[in-house]
Amino acid sequence: MTGLGIALAAAMLVAALVVSDSLGLGFDRAAHAAHLPDVIVRFDLQDTARVRERIAALPDVAAYTVRQEVTGAGFETAGNFADNGAVEIVGRGRRGYAIVGGRDVSGRPGEVVVERGLAAAWGLKLGGTLDIDGLGDERIVGFSESPDNVSYPLAVPRVYVSEAAVYGAGRAPRVNLADIWLRDPRNLDEVLVQARSTSYGLRGVRFVTRSGVRVLLDQAAGIVIDLLVALSLIALATAAAMLAASARAEVQRRLRGIGVRRAVGASRGYLVSVQALEAAFVAAPAATIGALGGLLATYGPTTRLLVLLNEPAPGSALAPALAGAWLGAVAIPVLAAAWPAWRAAGRPPVALLRGAELSGGARGRARSGRGPAIPRAGLTVLGARLAGAHRVRLVATAATLGFSTAFVLLMLALASALSSLETDPGALGRRYQLTANLPASAAAHVRSIAGVQAAAPRYEAGAVDSFSLGETIDVIAYPGDHTIFEAPPLVSGARLHGAHEAEVGLGLAQALGLTPGSTLAIELASGPELRLRVAGVVSSLDHDGRIAYVPAQAMLAADPGTADGAQLAVRLKPGASASAVSAALGPSATPATGAVGRGVPLVAVLRSILRAVAIVDGLVCLYALIQACALIVQERRRTVSVLRAFGAGPSAVRRLLSGAVIALVAPAALLGILLERALLGPALAHLAASYVTLSLGASGTEIAVVLAGLVLAGAVAVAWVARQIARESVIAGLGAS
């Protein structure tokens, strides 16, 4: 059991290290390797010379490159196809991406560098070919990684070809992307203001800054890191508490032996070193196994996550931290064993030879006076009292179990939230179930289809804010009341009513400092500007909360072209069959989805990590229960033997142990539920996305599942320890001091 505890603690510690190091430092590693620019500017195709002229006018620029990015390109290999690819035509100068396999494009025709995420998803190999629309079969010469965006399939597939290969000896005549490196990144804000003012004539300008990318990634990674670090600390504290108690019991058992050795002249240091050495013999292999287990459990999923985030795996950079974790996992049990030996060896040998207790045991702590009458379930109550004899340990173990319960509940709530985001349109506040690629004029016909409650055109357009740079906004409009189709919860203010009002998402409100009554000024992607009064702020997961609901007439007045891309949103009557309505609408109908599409790899990877953490957490619970029971039995060996001498059979022993388990599990379950619902759930919901109100409180079913798991773990602990007791001689226990 001691070895298992050390192994579990080491596994948790290493798991936390792998995930925190990978996600916490991954961006910096990737940015350093890719030589990521401080600002990436995208704009509509412009004359190259004109763009260079504008950038050259900016202050503090250390270097820059311009290139053409072709979007919507078709990529094809055997069995894979995408029609939304991005081809970046790179020239001389800095790249802004790292080559993580093979080499960069050389300028010879027919070569392509493929983003690692795309290569991993499609199983592309170096030397293989990728068919790119307009370029033909290109030979894959390298794989790239750049953390300016997440990777395929979370984002569009991206490849790089050389300017020389496309345009021969000349340069691209027109470009739409610029990478800018600053001499001093602290001047970024001033440069952006300057860039905005000098970008007149450039249309569709969008800025992405290195610090902005980092903040977004840190937000997401921070949650997982915080969780894992907390869990590993709990596991480590549990193991340390149990090991200390176990070591104390072991030293207590050996008191006479220690006394004899002290009596014949053994030094205190010698006795302590013997005890420490014995602990090290157990701890070293257990910590090694645990560390390897933790590494195996988390390195794979984390690496897959990093590929999606366009970040490198930590590799050998993790070695010093892992070595430190291993040393910690060995040192703690060694110290836990050495300390009681040090205390014992400091006592007079004559006291040790008498087998005096190391410190006040149950005798010293037992309450005086008349005890309560023993209830009917005598053995169960006795078991609970035995567990309560060491109150500090009872509290520590119950707290450990409580925290573990809370974390498992949180994992389940998170998994439910992920599933909901994946499949439930309601997670976005959407009330329509279908969309149809039909003109607005078809709305009246669609409303007449059986099962349809409402149908209206839904206009959607991209925009940037006119004041603060770099923020992109998703603008949505319906003719009339949009809450019939989309009603994200209102956080403050009111719903929009007039033609000059808007509702904004909390993410956008936070980014731009908008409140009800302030002015939202946005520039639609096609150029025209819209100025609307903010009527209310809504909580929406869509587009990270950077969303605005505006009246259709305002949007269409500003840009009539938006009507071309409109879809019909179709809301069904309660109980109506979506498939029947879909059939009536024909091939133009598409079911509405959640915040992320079904089967998105990020969700799958997150689920893998959650599952691994929950399993290790469950094992920690089981270990804590078994070890707590085993310790009670070890320390109260004589009590158990007296009961057995008087005829207590296996069922009586199980009843006794059940009492101890109940004393531990009952407060732990209560603590766990309260912690999750009152503290962890709300805290994580806030961390997860400040722009939306996510419900991460565990449901009744989830609580029931976790309670059943605790009961099962308790039953396993009781059965395991009862079996160990049955194997021991009653006489040996009666003679135990």
Next chain:
Amino acid sequence: MPVLEARGIAKTLGAGRAQRRILDGVDLEVQAGEVVAVLGRSGSGKSTLLHLLGGLDSPDAGRIVLAGQELTAQTPRALAKMRLRHVGFVFQSFHLIEELSGEENVLLPARLPGAGRDGERRARRLISELGLSEIAGRRPHELSGGEQQRLAIARALVNDPELVLADEPTGNLDRENGATVLALLRNLRRRAVVIVTHEPEAAAIADRVLHLQDGRLLADDGRLSAEGARLRTARVLRESA
């Protein structure tokens, strides 16, 4: 019919060079109402014999019959049931449970699964009869050794066993308390009592005194008991044949 009957009990302890035949053909019969004292030096095997008689351990050879049932043929589960219904133990160190009051300690065997129904009533009567009412609500560490041992005796009797086995019951008591405890054991009506001790005072209250010496039980006059002599002769003849 005797409450306890042991025939040809042999037991070897230790291993290798430390192996020692600690009991070598022990025979013993104890009738209801009889008090038998087994005396012997420290390490002579008295406690081992008591453990075998109480079904806490199994002999290497021989048979033990308790209340008409042979112990040596029982499973551990059945042995536990036999102890619960037919045997009461009194230990030198009392072995009361610190978390429980004196009364709770007395009641505990009666609360074990399979115990008879009258446990509580009997416990209260015993507490009263043994003069423990005043101290029954106290925890063991608040009591004197004599009080603890009297509670331990009440605990041994709570399931109304036919056999009471006492292992050095006065070993941790002063002379006065020791005498009180021995008087109690002497007055356990209808029950068979086996006391193992190295204190001669215990012999004074016994109906029969046996000495455990070189693995054999000898009568008070230093001779083997009649059954022991018969069995030993048979074994010697067998070995020489």
